[in-house]
Amino acid sequence: MSDKAMDRIQALGKQLSPSSTSVEDSGIPPIKKVAGKSAGPRVGGKVIIITGANSPLGIGRASAHQFAENGARAVYICDRDGTHLEAHRRELLALYPGVEVHTREFDAADEAAVRAIVDDAVQRYGRLDVFFANAGVTGRPAVFTDIDGAEFLRVLDTNVTSVFLAAKYAAPAMTKTSPEKPEGGGSIVATASVAGLRSNAGPTAYSASKAAVISVAQTAAFQLAGTGVRVNAVCPGLIETGMTAPTFEAARARGTERRIGQLNPARRAGCADEVARAVLFLGSDEASYVNGQAWAVDGGLSAGHPFSWIKRKSREEWRAHIEDALEKKSRNELSRRLQYILRSTEDRTGLDDVYPYNISEDMLQEGDVAEVWEEDHENEDGDEDEIEVALDEDKAVGMESQAKAGNEKATNENGERNTNP
Numbered sequence: 318m319s320d321k322a323m324d325r326i327q328a329l330g331k332q333l334s335p336s337s338t339s340v341e342d343s344g345i346p347p348i349k350k351v352a353g354k355s356a357g358p359r360v361g362g363k364v365i366i367i368t369g370a371n372s373p374l375g376i377g378r379a380s381a382h383q384f385a386e387n388g389a390r391a392v393y394i395c396d397r398d399g400t401h402l403e404a405h406r407r408e409l410l411a412l413y414p415g416v417e418v419h420t421r422e423f424d425a426a427d428e429a430a431v432r433a434i435v436d437d438a439v440q441r442y443g444r445l446d447v448f449f450a451n452a453g454v455t456g457r458p459a460v461f462t463d464i465d466g467a468e469f470l471r472v473l474d475t476n477v478t479s480v481f482l483a484a485k486y487a488a489p490a491m492t493k494t495s496p497e498k499p500e501g502g503g504s505i506v507a508t509a510s511v512a513g514l515r516s517n518a519g520p521t522a523y524s525a526s527k528a529a530v531i532s533v534a535q536t537a538a539f540q541l542a543g544t545g546v547r548v549n550a551v552c553p554g555l556i557e558t559g560m561t562a563p564t565f566e567a568a569r570a571r572g573t574e575r576r577i578g579q580l581n582p583a584r585r586a587g588c589a590d591e592v593a594r595a596v597l598f599l600g601s602d603e604a605s606y607v608n609g610q611a612w613a614v615d616g617g618l619s620a621g622h623p624f625s626w627i628k629r630k631s632r633e634e635w636r637a638h639i640e641d642a643l644e645k646k647s648r649n650e651l652s653r654r655l656q657y658i659l660r661s662t663e664d665r666t667g668l669d670d671v672y673p674y675n676i677s678e679d680m681l682q683e684g685d686v687a688e689v690w691e692e693d694h695e696n697e698d699g700d701e702d703e704i705e706v707a708l709d710e711d712k713a714v715g716m717e718s719q720a721k722a723g724n725e726k727a728t729n730e731n732g733e734r735n736t737n738p
C-alpha cells in the first residue's frame with residue numbers, strides 16, 4: 318500500500334474513532350431520550366394485563382409472548398374461554414423464565430371482573446403498566462336489516478364496553494407510584510379494526526363497535542391529560558387468527574388462499590405477531606409521545622381508496638372460460654361467484670335497483686354472456702373473487718324482473734326481506 322493510501326486510511330480512522338465524534342468534541346448536544354434502550358428488554362419490569370388471550374392463533378396470545386420476551390415482570394392472560402390459558406402459561410414460563418404469568422377467566426365486559434383483575438395487579442405488584450384490551454367478537458355476518466337491537470348491542474358490549482372498562486379501571490391504577498415506579502403512567506392499548514376506520518370490512522355492529530373503540534381511545538387520551546397514561550388503538554386489517562380461521566380454511570379448501578389479502582399493497586394477509594409487534598411498541602415507553610391514535614396494521618389496506626385488480630382477458634377468452642364452465646355443468650361454482658353479476662350491466666344499461674338481487678344459477682343460460690371479467694373484493698373476512706358479467710340489454714331486463722320476483726317471493730314466505738347482496 319502506498320504511503321498516500323495509508324495516510325488517507327489513518328485520517329479516516331481518526332474521523333470515525335469515538336473520541337472525534339464525542340459530544341464534548343463536536344459541541345452537538347446528546348439526543349434527549351424519554352424511554353430506555355430500544356435494544357434491551359422493551360417493557361422491563363412492567364406489569365401487563367391482556368384480554369382475549371386464549372385463542373391459540375390470536376393477537377392476544379402473540380402479544381403476551383412479545384411482552385414476556387421483552388422483560389415484562391408479570392403478564393395476566395385473560396379470556397372468557399379458559400381452554401388454552403394454562404397451556405399458554407406453561408409455554409410462556411418455559412420460554413421466558415423471568416416472567417410471572419397469571420391466567421384469569423372472565424368476560425372482558427364484566428365490570429366487577431375487570432375491576433378485580435386490576436386490583437389484583439396493584440395489590441400483588443404495586444403497579445399496573447399496560448392494559449391490552451383485545452377481546453372481541455365479530456357477530457353474525459349478516460346485513461344490518463337482518464339483526465335486531467339486542468344482537469347489535471351484544472357485539473357493542475363485548476367490543477366497546479370491555480375497552481371502556483379497561484380504561485376506566487386501568488388508568489387510575491397506572492398513576493400509582495412507588496419507590497420502584499417513581500413516576501405514574503402507563504399505556505392502554507385497545508384492539509379496534511380497519512372496520513372501524515371505514516366501511517366494507519365487516520358487519521355493521523362490528524364496524525360500529527370498532528369505530529367506538531377508536532373514539533374511546535381518543536376521548537380517554539384527552540381526559541387523562543397530564544397523568545402519564547396514554548391510550549391508543551390498533552386497527553388490524555386481515556389477520557389470520559381464530560376469528561378469521563374459517564375464511565382461510567375455506568380459501569385453502571378451494572385452492573384460492575393465494576388470493577387472500579391481494580387488495581392491500583403488501584399483497585397478503587397478516588399474522589398475529591405482526592400486530593403484536595405494534596402493540597408491544599405502543600405498550601412500551603418507546604411510544605411515550607404516541608397518544609390517542611388509531612394505528613392501522615393492515616399491509617397498507619386503509620391507506621388508499623378501495624380498488625380492484627381487474628384482470629382483463631380478451632372478450633373471447635372470457636367467453637370461452639365461462640361457456641366452458643356452463644357446459645361442464647359447474648354452475649354451482651359459477652353462481653357462487655355471480656352475486657354481483659348485474660352491476661356492470663346496470664352501469665351500461667341505466668337499469669337501477671338491480672344490485673341487491675342475487676342471481677341464481679338457473680337464470681344464466683349458455684350463450685347469454687356478452688362480456689365477463691374477474692374482480693376482487695375484499696373485506697376483513699378475506700377477499701372474494703367474483704366474476705362480473707355484462708349481458709345484453711334484453712337479457713338484463715329479463716333477469717332483473719326474474720330476480721325481483723324471486724326476492725318478493727322470499728319476502729312473503731319468510732316475512733322478512735331478503736337483502737343479502
Ligand SMILES: NC(=O)c1ccc[n+]([C@@H]2O[C@H](COP(=O)([O-])OP(=O)(O)OC[C@H]3O[C@@H](n4cnc5c(N)ncnc54)[C@H](O)[C@@H]3O)[C@@H](O)[C@H]2O)c1
Pocket residue numbers: 368369370371372373374375376377395396397398423424425426451452453454455475508509510511552553554555556557558559560561589697
Ligand atoms: N383477525 C383479524 O383479521 C382482526 C382484524 C381486525 C381486528 N381484529 C380484532 O382483534 C382482536 C383479537 O381477535 P383475534 O383476531 O385474535 O381473534 P381470536 O378469535 O383468535 O381471539 C379473540 C379472543 O377474544 C376472546 N373473547 C371474545 N369475547 C370475549 C369476552 N367477552 N371476554 C373475554 N374474552 C373474549 C375469545 O375467546 C378469543 O380467545 C378482536 O378484538 C378482533 O375484533 C381482528
